[in-house]
Amino acid sequence: MSNLLHVPPTADYPTPPISSAVRAGDLVFVSGTPGFNPDGTLEAIFAGQFARAVEELARVMIAAGGSIRDIVKVNVLLTRETDVPEMNRLYSHAFGPTPFPARTTSVVAALPHPQMLLELEATAVIQLTGTRG
Amino acid sequence: MSNLLHVPPTADYPTPPISSAVRAGDLVFVSGTPGFNPDGTLEAIFAGQFARAVEELARVMIAAGGSIRDIVKVNVLLTRETDVPEMNRLYSHAFGPTPFPARTTSVVAALPHPQMLLELEATAVIQLTGTRG
């Protein structure tokens, strides 16, 4: 596994047994990313958690050697159906302009922390000069 | 990102800020694909939505330069547990004959549109002559 790059989770608060991302060649697999504040708390409002999740996703992509613009696929996991329109509005700004990544949005029964309103999971392809198609 | 091919969503009805698929080299990441009719409505019965989702998946795979037979992994998202047996029956015809793609089926709490009964998400590997394994 010498060619893999594991991006460790932030050390600011306790995290589960995961890497925030694993890069293998030009592919990056990013864990479901919740919107925790740096002190490990979660804001009550959706827009606050969404903004923090996008910041964390950007941090992880940079640590993996790329940027948020290299993301080709996003899975948006929500806990409330009513957040879909606001999510789409915020998402357009965070992941635009067009062309956007492929994406799947689902509303799950729960996420690991009871106050978690969303997670953003991503797959990215970092373009390397001369190695791929 | 010059080596990426983004397949835009159909222009027939309003869609969220997504690409229907993104191709990067031989890999294709397809968005969760619901079973909308061309006029943007959703049939009430499961088989109707399933058939339309498969047609749309086929369209997207062709636009990406491949076909539905290049799919290696499917995620089936349902909103009703009772649709599992019918889904498997319809799925066998749509994705067979054997060998089938890898697959995960889950029943979620909701999908983005209240009448949506399913989404089909897929990953494909288009075999290029001489480039891979």
Add this chain to the structure above:
Amino acid sequence: MSNLLHVPPTADYPTPPISSAVRAGDLVFVSGTPGFNPDGTLEAIFAGQFARAVEELARVMIAAGGSIRDIVKVNVLLTRETDVPEMNRLYSHAFGPTPFPARTTSVVAALPHPQMLLELEATAVIQLTGTRG
């Protein structure tokens, strides 16, 4: 599709129309893997199903030409929020030591079988000498 390796499901009990995994080059896409016993039953307790799912995941990864240590991404699907702490404990032993794969955990409304408490879905990258960055 001549360069794909499909790992068939076990023949011990009826399975849906899937491959347990599909390998394409160095990438392996593993189906959502439940914790069935060899006789097709499911233990009532979470730890029992988890252990069986990990065993099956290991079997599938070996059949694909790799091992559980090649997994770069896991999706843990649970049906009960209360199983999260125990899952993390069991998971640390099964997938450790660090560095861990990337991972997303969600609690879904249901899985295909009413007694199923979890599924483990995985993506792996098998390191081939000299083929990938």
